[in-house]
Amino acid sequence: MPIVLPKEKSAPKTFNPRLLILFGRPKAGKSTLMAGLENNLVIDLEGGYEALEALVVQARSVRDLGEISAAIKAQIHTDEQGKVVYPYRFITIDNATRLEEMCMPLAISMYQATPMGKGFKGNDLRILPQGAGYIK
Numbered sequence: 001m002p003i004v005l006p007k008e009k010s011a012p013k014t015f016n017p018r019l020l021i022l023f024g025r026p027k028a029g030k031s032t033l034m035a036g037l038e039n040n041l042v043i044d045l046e047g048g049y050e051a052l053e054a055l056v057v058q059a060r061s062v063r064d065l066g067e068i069s070a071a072i073k074a075q076i077h078t079d080e081q082g083k084v085v086y087p088y089r090f091i092t093i094d095n096a097t098r099l100e101e102m103c104m105p106l107a108i109s110m111y112q113a114t115p116m117g118k119g120f121k122g123n124d125l126r127i128l129p130q131g132a133g134y135i136k
Contacts, residue, residue: 040090045098
């Protein structure tokens with residue numbers, strides 16, 4: 001039987017993923033793609049959206065991220081039919097490398113507050129052996 005090429009988009013068979021990680025080379029269009037999503041809040045950690053039209057908020061610290069999270073949560077409400085209404089359909093954090101760098105000091109202090117980490121003097125938890133926070 002020959003292959004039949006589609007002439008129309010297929011209907012979705014599942015819901016959208018709750019988490020999606022995009023990765024690729026610099027300037028491949030990842031940020032442009034996210035900026036184009038309808039009702040997508042972009043949490044920009046590096047100022048990479050200055051040339052793009054987007055719903056964007058800048059964050060430069062873990063404290064900023066906490067304040068943004070609280071502001072988003074404050075806008076969540078229930079409508080007249082009892083349905084929960086969220087302020088954004090999607091939320092993008094751009095980029096993961098900068099997020100890891102921002103969170104490292106907090107992660108270290110949290111680790112040092114545990115019995116296993118009380119003597120840790122390093123500045124990067126990724127050096128720890130497997131089972132104690134090791135990330136390849």
